[in-house]
Amino acid sequence: xxxxGIELPHVGESVTEAVIGKWLKQPGDIVEKFDPxxxxxxxxxxxxxxxxxxxxxKSIVAEEGETVxxxxxxxxxxxxxxxxxxxxxxxxxxxAPSQAPPAGRIGTLIQGANVGPTGGTFRDTALEDRPRxxxxxxPAAPRMxxxxxxxxxxxxxVSRLAxxxxxxxxxxxxxxxxxxxxxxxVEAAIAAGxxxxxxxxxxxxxxxxxxxxxxxxxxxxxxxxRSVSEIPHAWSTVEVDVTGLVACRSAQRQLFxxxxxxxxxxxxxxxxxxxxxxxxNPLVNxxxxxxxxxxxxxxxxxxxxxxxxxxxxxxxxxxxxEGISGLARRIAPLVERARSGSLALPDVQGGTxxxxxxxxxxxxxxxxxxxxPQAAIVTxxxxxxxxxxxxxxxxxxxxxxxxxxVCMSFDHRIIDGAESASFMQDFKxxxxxxxxxxxxx
Amino acid sequence: xxxxxxxxxxxxxxWEEMERDPTVFTLGxxxxxxxxxxxxxxxxxxxxxxDRVIDTxxxxxxxGGIALGxxxxxxxxxxxxEFGDFIWPAVNQIIGEASRVRYGTQGxxxxxxxxxxxxxxxxxxxxFHSQSVEVAFAHQPGLKVVAPATPYDAKGLLKSAIxxxxxxxxxxxxxxxxxxxxxxxxxxxxxxxxxxxxxxxxSDVTVVSYGLVLHYCLEAAATLAGEGIDVExxxxxxxxxxxxxxxxxxxxxxxxxxxxxxxxxxGGLGGEIAAVIAEYAFEDLDAPVVxxxxxxxxxxxxxxxLEAQFMPSPEKIAAAxxxxxxx
Numbered sequence: 176x177x178x179x180g181i182e183l184p185h186v187g188e189s190v191t192e193a194v195i196g197k198w199l200k201q202p203g204d205i206v207e208k209f210d211p212x213x214x215x216x217x218x219x220x221x222x223x224x225x226x227x228x229x230x231x232x233k234s235i236v237a238e239e240g241e242t243v244x245x246x247x248x249x250x251x252x253x254x255x256x257x258x259x260x261x262x263x264x265x266x267x268x269x270x271a272p273s274q275a276p277p278a279g280r281i282g283t284l285i286q287g288a289n290v291g292p293t294g295g296t297f298r299d300t301a302l303e304d305r306p307r308x309x310x311x312x313x314p315a316a317p318r319m320x321x322x323x324x325x326x327x328x329x330x331x332x333v334s335r336l337a338x339x340x341x342x343x344x345x346x347x348x349x350x351x352x353x354x355x356x357x358x359x360x361v362e363a364a365i366a367a368g369x370x371x372x373x374x375x376x377x378x379x380x381x382x383x384x385x386x387x388x389x390x391x392x393x394x395x396x397x398x399x400x401r402s403v404s405e406i407p408h409a410w411s412t413v414e415v416d417v418t419g420l421v422a423c424r425s426a427q428r429q430l431f432x433x434x435x436x437x438x439x440x441x442x443x444x445x446x447x448x449x450x451x452x453x454x455x456n457p458l459v460n461x462x463x464x465x466x467x468x469x470x471x472x473x474x475x476x477x478x479x480x481x482x483x484x485x486x487x488x489x490x491x492x493x494x495x496x497e498g499i500s501g502l503a504r505r506i507a508p509l510v511e512r513a514r515s516g517s518l519a520l521p522d523v524q525g526g527t528x529x530x531x532x533x534x535x536x537x538x539x540x541x542x543x544x545x546x547x548p549q550a551a552i553v554t555x556x557x558x559x560x561x562x563x564x565x566x567x568x569x570x571x572x573x574x575x576x577x578x579x580x581v582c583m584s585f586d587h588r589i590i591d592g593a594e595s596a597s598f599m600q601d602f603k604x605x606x607x608x609x610x611x612x613x614x615x616x
Numbered sequence: 617x618x619x620x621x622x623x624x625x626x627x628x629x630x631w632e633e634m635e636r637d638p639t640v641f642t643l644g645x646x647x648x649x650x651x652x653x654x655x656x657x658x659x660x661x662x663x664x665x666x667d668r669v670i671d672t673x674x675x676x677x678x679x680g681g682i683a684l685g686x687x688x689x690x691x692x693x694x695x696x697x698e699f700g701d702f703i704w705p706a707v708n709q710i711i712g713e714a715s716r717v718r719y720g721t722q723g724x725x726x727x728x729x730x731x732x733x734x735x736x737x738x739x740x741x742x743x744f745h746s747q748s749v750e751v752a753f754a755h756q757p758g759l760k761v762v763a764p765a766t767p768y769d770a771k772g773l774l775k776s777a778i779x780x781x782x783x784x785x786x787x788x789x790x791x792x793x794x795x796x797x798x799x800x801x802x803x804x805x806x807x808x809x810x811x812x813x814x815x816x817x818x819s820d821v822t823v824v825s826y827g828l829v830l831h832y833c834l835e836a837a838a839t840l841a842g843e844g845i846d847v848e849x850x851x852x853x854x855x856x857x858x859x860x861x862x863x864x865x866x867x868x869x870x871x872x873x874x875x876x877x878x879x880x881x882x883g884g885l886g887g888e889i890a891a892v893i894a895e896y897a898f899e900d901l902d903a904p905v906v907x908x909x910x911x912x913x914x915x916x917x918x919x920x921x922l923e924a925q926f927m928p929s930p931e932k933i934a935a936a937x938x939x940x941x942x943x
Contacts, residue, residue: 275817279619280768282798284831290739290791330902332871352943358871358902 177256178233180248183215184224192244195237199223204232206252213249230254329356336361391485402547406463409587410542413599415606417558418577420444422611431615435500439615442478442510442532443503445555448605449530450474450494450502456598460527461550463588477526477546478506480513488546489513490526498616534558534579543584551585551595553602579606620800623793625767626656626732628800629774630694634664637692640778643670644679644696644732653698654734654793676702680709680731684783687729688717692778700735700749700787707752714783715758726781730774736789736828736878737916738927746916746923748879753785754855754888760809761856763787765830767798769853772807780809787855789828796831812859814866818848821941822866824889825876826852829928833876836934845941855885863889864897871902872940876933881909903943908936 183193196214200206211223212232230252237249275281329337329344333356337344342364349356378385388396424439431439453460453474462469476494480487489509494502512518529546534557541554556579563576581602585595620628634640641664642657648671651658660669672679676697683695697703703710710731717727737746754761760782764770770788777784815830816837825833830851837847848866852859867873873893875886886907893905910916910926917923 275814276768277799279617279799280766281815281834282622282766282768282796282831284795284835285621285797288795290793290795330871331899332902335899355943357943 176230176253177258178251178253179228179258180236181212181227181250181252183237183243183245183247183249192242195239195241195243195249197239198235200226200232202232202234206230206232226252228252228254228258230258330358332358333361336365340365389485395485398547399544402544406545406547407587408542408545408584409590409592409595410582410584411592411595411599412540412580412582413603415579415581415603416563416576417579417606417609419608419610419613420606421558421577423609423613423615426611427613427615431500431503435504437503437507439499439503440506441534441555441558442506443499444609445532445606446476446478446491446494446502446506446530447497447499448602449528449553450476450491450497451605452598452601453528454495455601456594458590458594459551459585459598461589462527462548463550463586464548468589471527473525473527475525475527477529477549478510478513479529479531479546480510482513482516487513487518487523488526488529489518489522490524492525500616528552530555539580541582543582545584545586549586550589551583551598553584554582556580556582581606617799617801619797620767621794621797622764622767622770622788623654623656625771625800626774626788626793627658629771629778630657631660631663632804633694633775633778634660634668637778639690640692640694641668641670641686642694642696643672643682645672645674645698647671647696652696654790656696656732676704676706677709680706680714683729683731684709684714684717684727687714687727687783688725692728692730694730694732694778696732696734698734699741699745699790700733701741701744701747703731703733703749706731710753710759710783710785711756715756717758718782719758727783728779728781730777730780730784730786732774732786732788734790734793735787736791737923738791738828738878740918740920740923741790741916742918743915748877748910750785750787750855751879751883751885754885756856758782759856760784760854761787762809762854763789763826764807764853765789765792765825765827765851766796767800769807769813769851771800772805773809773853776806776809779806784809787827791828792831795828807853810854810857810859812850812852812854812862814848814862815851816847816849818846818870820846820848820870821872821874821937822848822850822863822870823874823876823933823937824850824852824863824866826855827878829876829878829933832928832930832933835930836937839930839934840937840941843938845937847937858889858892860892860896863892867893867897868900871900872943873901873903874906874908874937874940876908876928878910878928880912881907882912884909903940906936906940908933 194216196216198213199211206212206226206229208229209225212226213224215222215224233251233253235250237243243249336358342361344356347356347360347364350360351357424441428439457470460471460474473493474495475490475492477488477490480489491502491505491509497505509522512522526546528549529552531543531552531554533541533554537557539556539559541556543552543554545552558577558579560575561578562573563578564571565574581599583595583599630642642660646653647657648661648666648669657669679695679697683693686693697706714727714729717725735750736748739746750761750763753759760780762773762777762784764773774786777786816834818837823833833849837849840847848870850863850866875889877884877886879885886909890905890907908928916926
């Protein structure tokens with residue numbers, strides 16, 4: 176039997192440390208491989224860490240509540256000697272400085288040595304006669320792919336270090352080839368502290384305060400400017416009677432949650448309706464592209480979500496192929512990831528149209544800026560009970576109905592009033608199609 | 617402590633092991649009366665007699681086969697392949713048979729043989745006395761493949777190879793034989809197989825190499841130190857099993873990696889090392905992994921000018937490191 180150290184596993188990229196939660200085994204306990212050993216809490220995930228080997232937990236090194244670096248030893252286990260022999264500890268660059276052997280052991284090259292096979296009269300010309308080229312005439316190095324092309328993007332280590340230490344790479348001056356930001360540049364920024372690595376957030380100017388926007392804020396600003404300067408916007412609004420939809424949701428919410436495990440939100444209904452309407456009006460699901468119109472083959476519905484750092488638009492790909500339950504199941508985790516700032520790249524790529532649910536903010540009318548380069552954007556506004564004149568067999572009556580405005584901004588290069596009206600009427604028809612006993616798929 | 621050449625280190629290791637263990641014997645072309653074409657076994661015939669120092673016909677298949685047969689029957693043969701270029705007739709005995717003895721008999725038999733293989737160019741050997749053939753064997757599980765660069769490592773590793781219970785292919789770069797001299801302890805020591813060594817610590821770029829060109833890497837590193845580029849040089853010493861821990865530890869520290877070998881580039885060992893780095897140290901990389909290797913021509917040319925063009929040189933290596941450091 177041998178004692179081995181149990182290391183805190185690397186639980187995700189950009190996570191460098193974790194807090195030890197509750198120990199699920201105590202010293203002396205017999206532990207089977209994969210038994211939950213300890214709870215680990217990071218800013219991204221909380222997880223139960225399974226035992227990497229079978230054996231006996233000998234001692235706990237990292238106590239509950241302690242913050243521990245990835246790869247650090249958190250416990251010791253007694254395991255079979257054969258297991259211990261195959262457990263190589265994770266190489267740690269900080270604790271294992273390289274030790275070179277003494278120079279004599281590495282040896283030297285003998286100038287003019289006789290290196291011929293049989294020790295005859297061979298004269299080696301390779302070293303003794305080797306012309307030493309002047310420095311500026313050094314032989315060309317193997318050319319790297321892409322060399323000379325202006326460099327974009329960051330190397331893996333640069334991305335990882337920047338994310339882990341909150342360094343805004345856009346603010347750094349790269350010292351690598353073509354201004355590339357190198358690992359050393361990031362390390363220098365980290366060493367210089369947050370003031371150098373992050374933009375000054377606020378600065379008093381007389382009675383005012385000058386605020387440096389976050390990188391995301393700057394990106395949003397650029398995007399908005401581009402959209403309004405390139406796209407001639409036009410607007411249209413329809414009133415939608417969603418009394419049936421409200422009743423449907425109230426009546427079926429409980430059952431829906433039991434059956435599908437997620438909340439039945441208004442967003443699922445509006446996403447469903449807009450995706451169907453887009454399929455029937457392909458011109459609205461398109462892009463103005465160098466004088467031509469590209470009709471998009473897929474309906475990838477972007478949902479505008481207010482995240483802590485600013486607006487983000489995660490995408491439900493092929494939203495037109497989902498029913499209400501499918502959309503509800505896909506929207507919930509996506510919105511959650513958006514709000515917690517943990518969206519992955521595929522979550523935000525490929526959108527063809529954007530739905531903005533400004534109604535949750537109490538707004539009843541809006542003139543949204545199109546999410547460039549899409550053709551249009553719609554906002555669904557607050558649902559408000561209003562007296563409405565209805566026409567029935569017994570003549571006109573005044574009724575209290577749940578009303579919602581739907582506002583559309585569209586690219587007037589692609590769409591005229593007629594096409595926008597057609598789309599809006601289809602959207603409205605879907606939204607008004609629900610009733611208290613509608614079957615939700 | 618004595619300062620000796622690499623060929624003297626090889627000779628001393630075999631001599632001491634044959635004195636220590638009567639099951640150790642040596643065989644090969646011209647190794648007896650001639651003492652070997654590189655004089656690795658000079659004086660062995662007189663000392664150990666012709667039962668233990670066996671001159672063979674020019675038949676590498678027989679050399680490999682006899683060594684294997686003796687090995688599975690309790691002997692510890694050291695077979696010399698006169699030039700690595702001639703090893704191909706013995707490939708079936710080595711890869712087809714010897715590598716599989718332990719596995720195929722569920723560990724009941726082993727093949728404790730050593731195949732010493734002088735290899736490499738820069739000795740004006742031309743097309744048939746200069747090739748680097750190590751990667752063909754480094755690919756084969758069941759073999760151990762060693763390629764020392766210094767007299768100290770050559771002696772310590774050859775002793776480990778002779779005492780190892782599995783077949784070891786021991787590559788000795790011909791140009792290092794009388795070119796490289798270094799300190800070797802007077803007393804008994806061994807160097808473990810499968811352990812690389814950082815020959816020079818540094819912080820900017822990791823250069824992984826082995827054999828002759830390791831010395832060129834060290835020379836390049838010394839030049840670049842004067843330019844403010846701090847190069848770490850890792851000597852693999854063993855090509856199978858690869859000491860990936862030492863390589864990865866170094867790359868995680870520097871973020872930039874280069875592999876240098878004399879063998880041609882495509883399918884060479886540099887590709888495997890680059891893949892290991894990409895697979896296990898991706899998030900620590902700050903630049904593409906770079907290979908400096910021989911050009912894609914069928915064999916080492918005979919013309920001195922062309923041979924010099926083929927061989928990696930300290931200048932070529934320094935230029936490539938300079939480029940990688942600036943990336």
